[in-house]
Amino acid sequence: MLLNRILVADDEESMRWVLSKALRKKGFAVDLARDGEEALRLIQSAPYDLAILDIKMPGLSGLELLDQVRELKNDLLVVIMTAEASMKNAVEAMKRGAYDYITKPFDLDVIDAIIEKVSRAREITSQMSVLKEELKDRYHLEKNIIGNSPAMREIYKTIGKVAPSDITVLVQGESGTGKELIARAIHFNSKRIGKPFIALNCAAIPKELLESELFGFEKGAFTGATERKLGKFEQANGGTIFLDEIGDMPLDLQAKILRVLQEKEVTRTGGSQNISVDVRIVAATNQDLEELARKKQFREDLFYRLNVVPLHLVPLRERKEDIPLLVEYFLKKTCAELEVAGRTCSAEAMALLTASGWPGNVRELENTIKRAVILSSDSLLTPADFPGLRVQRGGEPAATDELSLEALVDMKLRVSLTNLDKMETGDIYNLVLRQIERPLVRFVLEKTRGNQVKAADILGINRNTLRKKIQELGIELRKSD
Template identity: 85%
Template sequence: MSINRILVADDEESMRWVLSKALRKKGFSVDLARDGDEALRLIQTHSYDMAILDIKMPGLTGLELLDRVRELKSDLLVVIMTAEASMKNAVEAMKRGAYDYITKPFDLDVIDAIVEKVNRAQEMTSQVTVLKEELKDRYQLEKTIIGNSAAMREVYKTIGKVAPSDVTVLIQGESGTGKELIARAIHFNSRRLGKPFIALNCAAIPKELLESELFGFEKGAFTGAVERKLGKFEQANGGTIFLDEIGDMPLDLQAKILRVLQEKEVTRTGGSQNIAVDVRIVAATNQDLEEKVRQKEFREDLFYRLNVVPIQLVPLRERKEDIPPLVEYFLQKACAELETPRKQCAPDAFRLLSDHNWPGNVRELENTMKRAVILSSDLLLTASDFPGLRRQKGSGERAANEELSLEGIVDIKLRSCFSNMDKMESGDVHTMVLEQVERPLIRFVLEKTRGNQVRAADILGINRNTLRKKIQELGIEVKKD
């Protein structure tokens, strides 16, 4: 079977026209729907091989229509379109059974690639995997995993696809890229939600103690074992166990992990009873496990049992478009945790942070923002509040010579806001921009008036008492000649 007839549902006439013209030119039969309700009627009365649905439409939304499609025609392939790229939308669409997820605007070659991929897959199998449509609960991932780069969107789609099943997942990436967050995202979007999520760093525990941590021990098993202790696998029963830095696990212990995967049972140290466990294993490493296999430092059979679904996290230096929203998130998180007034980053600080290569990845960025919040008494963080960060060649002189402009501040803030629009409440952009612009504006006018508050208030068009209040609230130092 190959793709022949396609339904396109979008409330934008221009989008319907462009897609229908392009698809018909490729030889496909195309029907159009202006909203979700019309699309549902067409699906109920016609036979389609694929449906391309906008996520926001009058009547039934794309996701609601996707749910109905899964009930009516589970073999219909659905591609979700959206103008708002967000992790929440991507994960939700893939979990509900979407075949793919694309962000507007997109090149028409993307649609061609999807159709080609479908045709190749259907030549090998007559059935297309349909993900579970019923969700028990949701963990608000967009609050903890930040990024809308192409690389991160692929990760979100994989999470949505793999979470409902129990297959093992191997997350690979440099230290600090957020491997545990991805593991938690998989767990919180699975049927095991509400059951334990147990994390264990295999590199942080001495090798001689790692086995008893994983499998537990019986009373008297060794000196100091004064009572029975359950291991991590038993603690995680019914849920998920996250084995971080599994590349550091000793070979003899790797064999026992393989047995758990195969037999689904453990034996406590010093015990003889086999204990059944129902645990999903998610592993992570910052090492090249394939190379370790070649070097006989990691079991080949265990590697293939773990690497059923690989997820590769790219380093922060390769997705620098995610730095501005990450900076905003970690800055406000640090201010909330440290109970300090809300701070903002100036354009020169954003440039410096974006130029840095971040060898410690997201973890290093988070710690850098927290340190700046602690050490700076200023409400506007500038490049001088981030000493020691390396700039790209030639950028240091540029950043030092460029003046802090109101236009630059607004531009940086709006770009950051629009990249995270799905997380913002109504009116938040106005408030956030005003907070960032107000302080440099007042300070600039005071500098030009040489500290004359009466003249500054007149220029600003505000009452002198209001200006005094603002100076105090914003912590502005008034210098008089």
């Protein structure tokens, strides 16, 4: 039960006595007030879950007290009692924000029903509050949008600035960069949290169906329209609509989207009524809308209405310092989803992932990690678990067995510098050295075809030291070596 403390205010002593006895018998803490002024002092000094107020009391009336309660403690539920069963009193009480209205005399069963109703209402309110916090936490920037690169820090700043307002945002970026995730972060960090977030991919729906998806249709509007259907704009009323790949939207529909932005109303297909909608629009595209507008392939006026706040997501290849963080995040996420033991990446595998070009961006990286976790039976993922992945060198891919030593050192430095607060003083040299020693020795041995004399000479160590390193680092020599 979510009700604990109740205030009863009535100038009739008998009514106060009856209600206090009945409520205390049910386990509630009950405070009593003889008039409106006393009730107001109690409300100001103590927390109550419910107030039962008589409409007519000396001095401050129940309705006047209700007005002050709404200003002081808007979450306090108030039930108004009156001996005059007039429509005027009932309407006035509810208009001023009363939760319910009861007429004297009444049976105690009525109070029981009120208590049960109020308890349910407070439970729903509590659940909604928790849900809002969960949704907000789910799309909290620090937990769900991964990256600490300068480019991502600018994205975080922009989201923080635009989320509280209703300003239109245009998210631009290559496929797989996380445009919908950014749109959701804007919504769930805005005042519209708790309201609908509706996403629609304009490129995934045939042209002839897109209009009815957006604006809905009336019964009988076309063959097969056997009942009325609400469009995405009506479904998103009060919340946010995310129009993905808006550059693929036909020109005639672009004109109707412009009307929604200007007039804040829609008309269903086959209908004549203009329906008001309160919707925030976040659009996204992987195309250059400004260039399309110059070529008359996208409405210029719509482009300027959408491009109020442009938000550009850089491709993953331009923020490679974020890849180790993303890999760690996707490993944890995938292992949790598949309910398998945790996986980690070897230094060589991480360097390979960091050095890749990722034309599919973050989405491709996530799918690659998921595939490796599913197919590998080892807890440590190596380059062998990422077949076909290529390192980018000057625009040309290199084979996976020719792992870039520069990429490996660069990756380890980025990871280490990101976690300096977790390291002991002076530990970075030994940490990086340990991580690159094994691939370095193995790399040189492979290039010398296993000739340990040549390898030792290239490495600048004697042959006995090299043999010791091979044993310590667990490097397996091939038969040909």
